[in-house]
Amino acid sequence: MDSASPPSPPPAQASAAEASGASNASLRWRILRRALLARSASTSRAPEETSNDQQDKNDTNKISRKTSRGFDLIECHMLPISQSTKSHGDSSSRNDNIVECQNDVYVCYKLPCEGSPKLNLVYRREDSLELNDIVASNRYNIDTTGLVCCWPSEEVLAYYCINHSDMFRSKKVLELGSGYGLAGLAIAASTDADEVVISDGNPQVVGYIEQNISINTETFGQTKVNSMVLHWDVEQASEMNSSFDIIVASDCTFFKQFHQSLVRVVKSLLKPSETSQAIFLSPKRGDSLSKFIEVIKKNGLTCELIEKYDPTVWNMHKKYVSGDNRSWPNYNEEHCYPLLVRINSHSK
Numbered sequence: 573m574d575s576a577s578p579p580s581p582p583p584a585q586a587s588a589a590e591a592s593g594a595s596n597a598s599l600r601w602r603i604l605r606r607a608l609l610a611r612s613a614s615t616s617r618a619p620e621e622t623s624n625d626q627q628d629k630n631d632t633n634k635i636s637r638k639t640s641r642g643f644d645l646i647e648c649h650m651l652p653i654s655q656s657t658k659s660h661g662d663s664s665s666r667n668d669n670i671v672e673c674q675n676d677v678y679v680c681y682k683l684p685c686e687g688s689p690k691l692n693l694v695y696r697r698e699d700s701l702e703l704n705d706i707v708a709s710n711r712y713n714i715d716t717t718g719l720v721c722c723w724p725s726e727e728v729l730a731y732y733c734i735n736h737s738d739m740f741r742s743k744k745v746l747e748l749g750s751g752y753g754l755a756g757l758a759i760a761a762s763t764d765a766d767e768v769v770i771s772d773g774n775p776q777v778v779g780y781i782e783q784n785i786s787i788n789t790e791t792f793g794q795t796k797v798n799s800m801v802l803h804w805d806v807e808q809a810s811e812m813n814s815s816f817d818i819i820v821a822s823d824c825t826f827f828k829q830f831h832q833s834l835v836r837v838v839k840s841l842l843k844p845s846e847t848s849q850a851i852f853l854s855p856k857r858g859d860s861l862s863k864f865i866e867v868i869k870k871n872g873l874t875c876e877l878i879e880k881y882d883p884t885v886w887n888m889h890k891k892y893v894s895g896d897n898r899s900w901p902n903y904n905e906e907h908c909y910p911l912l913v914r915i916n917s918h919s920k
């Protein structure tokens with residue numbers, strides 16, 4: 573993605589105890605102060621993540637926010653707003669739900685598959701975290717990482733899915749913690765999936781997913797595409813249980829406090845079939861990925877961890893590590909190279 577410098581870190585979350593003891597106004601100011609402090613800190617040291625769980629602070633502090641770089645697997649360029657909202661030709665196809673906003677940027681992706689379909693995605697402009705985002709993140713017990721950018725693993729996930737389009741034929745697919753939803757949208761645009769549901773637990777993020785679906789509908793062919801707010805800690809409606817053939821997610825495993833609920837979601841929503849599977853792409857990020865795998869196994873699911881799942885991604889990774897390719901300075905294997913975890917729904 574053609575984003576510029578690394579974004580500022582999301583704010584720390586206020587605890588429930590703090591929230592209950594403070595007036596709304598003073599709480600808002602405290603949150604804002606934290607956000608501003610975090611932003612100023614980010615200018616003087618390596619960019620870092622924050623977590624809403626103090627015990628994970630040490631791990632999440634190490635998370636690289638080098639989002640201006642990526643694997644460059646999918647050709648893309650920035651679009652002026654006027655062009656992106658009229659992307660389907662005549663003005664009659666312009667979607668009136670799209671609110672032109674100076675805080676947003678539009679990126680056009682050309683998918684590397686037959687017909688080279690194009691996807692336009694709306695993203696929040698860098699460094700435009702708003703007070704509303706912080707208030708919402710506290711209210712819904714969710715971080716703001718989904719608004720920060722499209723993280724490198726999401727592009728890798730999209731690329732992987734495009735290159736394995738056969739596995740999606742006639743399937744019902746769910747993307748969890750999708751952020752702006754590049755992978756879910758790419759599945760919808762490049763495969764014959766029956767239905768794709770793109771979800772995130774942050775309602776602010778889901779607002780963007782809705783826009784991104786609505787400006788690309790003509791690209792999806794027969795595939796139905798929907799968005800939903802799906803917070804891993806919240807029980808889903810019973811009709812969703814055992815209804816998905818494939819679940820995908822990228823960079824969602826560094827929240828250790830949500831490991832158990834994330835695995836519960838996968839276990840309850842995947843169809844109990846030998847062919848159902850979840851595909852997670854995540855960098856190691858300290859011990860967070862290995863802890864996630866432990867939780868998968870504790871819950872009676874089987875999984876495999878795959879390091880080399882795509883020759884192109886692997887070769888680029890090797891070049892970044894060796895320094896042969898200098899286009900991703902500070903490339904750090906542990907925080908930048910996503911490993912693939914394949915989870916099967918049938919219990920041992």
Ligand SMILES: C[S@@+](CC[C@H](N)C(=O)[O-])C[C@H]1O[C@@H](n2cnc3c(N)ncnc32)[C@H](O)[C@@H]1O
Pocket residue numbers: 714715716717718719721722723724725726748749750751752772773774777802803804805821822823824827830
């Ligand atoms: C690092 S971002 C990754 C976003 C996107 N997959 C990408 O790689 O660009 C993590 C995402 O998980 C979502 N998330 C975090 N905790 C969540 C929870 N408990 N339930 C649902 N979504 C959650 C965040 O809102 C965010 O969009």
